[in-house]
Amino acid sequence: MTRYIIRRLLYMTPILFGVSIVIFLILHLVPGDPARLVAGPDATLEDVKIIRSSLGLDRPLPVQYLSWLGNLLRGDLGRSARTHRSVTHELQLTVPATAELTLSAIAIAVLLGAGAGTIAAVRRNSVFDYTSMMVALLGVCTPSFWLGLMLMLVFAVKLDLLPTTGRDGLDHLVLPAVTLGVGAAAIIARVTRSSMLEVLGTDYIRTAHAKGLSAQAVVLRHAVKNAFIPVITVIGLEFGYLLAGAVVTETVFAYPGVGWLLVEAIGFRDYPVIQGALLLFALQFALVNLVVDVLYAFFDPRISYG
């Protein structure tokens, strides 16, 4: 298993290398001149030229890429074109915030989604089943910026239970984490339900019932474990999407994370920050995939990696 993990980690290098080239090319193909944007609306051509050369954007593209890659290999992601802060520093400031937000959101999503999905499957065609799946459907369809604002209006402004924005303790985390987690919870609930229904109809579950096990033991000990393989896959995917969702949620809640940083950087064509943040997203996506694969083996001992 250890060797497998090491091998997978090594495979990530060419993937990230490919990603870095794609990001770089797409960025430079999209119209927009960082020097002009940094220089501001009433800048003269001379200002723009000075800034362009100070950003190194007057060099040929391959030179720019190689110099960026060279610095990357030394652990230097460059400096933001806009704020002059080092990208590494910007990420150090924002990554803990986004980690905190996405981990809370995925925890909420898994607890809510898997819980509701399991109960809905066990109590098939009950009121709980219908209402929870209805809510799940709404959850998938609700745009997160709208949900975020509505939660803020109700729980922060009207009921005065929670703060509106920012990052300053657990109470500040509740609304953004719920906003971000709801969509994922809904999908996890639906997948858990259908997967559980499939498993609950199998022969070995009937056998377990027949040998006199309690309903709870049948579900928790025998059904859940087998039903969870597809659920784990979905959780892994959703975790990746959460990073994208964080872009919207962080902006709505003025939550100082990587998502918000990225949106601002894109608005200014701040290449070093965009490249750094996207590379980090790609790395996280790859790592989550690895964790999911390892979890497969954990849930199903028949799966092993040599």
Place this chain on the structure above:
Amino acid sequence: MKRLKLLGILLLGSFLVAVGFSSRGLAAQAEKVITIAQYADAISLDPQDTNDNASYSIEKPMIEGLIGFNERMEQIPQLAEKWDASPDARVYTFYLRKGVKFHDGTPFNAAAVKSNFDRVRNPDNKLKRYTLYKIISQIDVINDSTVRFTLSEPFGAMIATFAHPAGGISSPAAVEKYGKDYGKNPVGTGPYKFVEWVPNDHITMVKNPDYWDKNTAAKVDKIIVKPVPEDGTRIAMLQKGDAQFINPVPYIQAEVVKGDRNLSLASTEAVYTWWVALNVHKKPFNDLRVRQAMNYAINKEAIIKAVLRGQGKLADSPLAPRVWGYTPVKTYPYDPAKAKALLAEAGYANGFKALLRGVAQTDAKEIMVAIQGQLKQVGVDVEILSLPSATLTAERFQPLAENNGEMDFAGWSPSTGDADWGIRPLLTKDNWPPSNFTIGFYTNPKLEELVKAALQTSDGAKRKAAYAEAQRIIMDDCPWIFLWVNNLLGGTRANVGGISLQPDAIGFYRSVYYK
């Protein structure tokens, strides 16, 4: 089962780790704190390396210039008590306030002023405001409280350029100490002192107890500025009292703030004029009659009422009334019949097709749709192109030969508050893209002459006369569809006063107080 428990522990663990990242700030004490939610974080707090209003709004309570603006954007003496200009607009002498100290204890004097402007006019420092001050060729310290600037050529708008927020004076000792990082550690002479900046979280400043003017000293202990990009979120913060002032209030929310008795709307008449630039090199906009027809065809009042919620008034000049040098010229009344007649006369009785570009934001989109609908009435078929600001900027700054622009919806505010910067960048040949923002590629020899002449003198009356003539020429020539001057909206809690937006959309935060 064991594995499941383990998973549970993992999940719980991840949640606890997440919680662990959080750290609770100090609880608010009995001090007077004002929290401001503004649309964006600062980019730099070095005035000489700033060109965005979000940054200037935060710099201004901390860093003052030789000349400042009051909340109506009128020039007032700040660190200079008085000044004079040579008649040929080349030599400017400032008599400085005595006994002023920077927040770090460094004395403010003529040497400090010289060192500041020597820094910005040196191209090697690559500061964003280099071109604003590069015209200074020599700075002489006459004595400790007198400093003289000599320009390489006459420039009549120089006093306004010193009043520009980029003219803020920083402590030379701090500039030396922090070097490239000065923009994160500003030190000025203002009523508030910089404390900390957590990017995309907050910037804190506290009262400067040693401020040189007791009358305009800080009235609260602390100002915290938080960046909040989402409009609805800022409103929610104001309603809950998490913020005492928000910058800005979008027009669509104006009634919400007005209707809440805990809140009040701070409305300021802007120095912005809004217009649609017509590409005068393209058919049919090369025909004056067509450009006039476009002006008659738009019902400006209706758009002001519907989209701006009444927060604006008709533009009767290319300049807004609060710009120095403004003269009211005329407006083009809404008259679709006259527009049709003019189009017919120009040979476009059956109308034509045109492209209208603008930024992809709610207000701008609504305005462009309204313009499209109104032009349809006179037979002009407008296609709207809404682009994100970065892309739009790239498109607009293409040179004439490669520029697809036909009609461009835009607005402009002269950050110096002077007519020169409200006309020259927008309507003269040297400022055609890619150089600057004359995006309709307009020029008029008589106008070019007047704009140049107005810079050759420091005589206010002569300058005003030249600009008055310039404004008349522009209004007659119709290089634009002239639209309106808008109001800028901030929102305050009802118990807070002394805070608003300046006419140039920079926040005026320094006088804030609790009622």
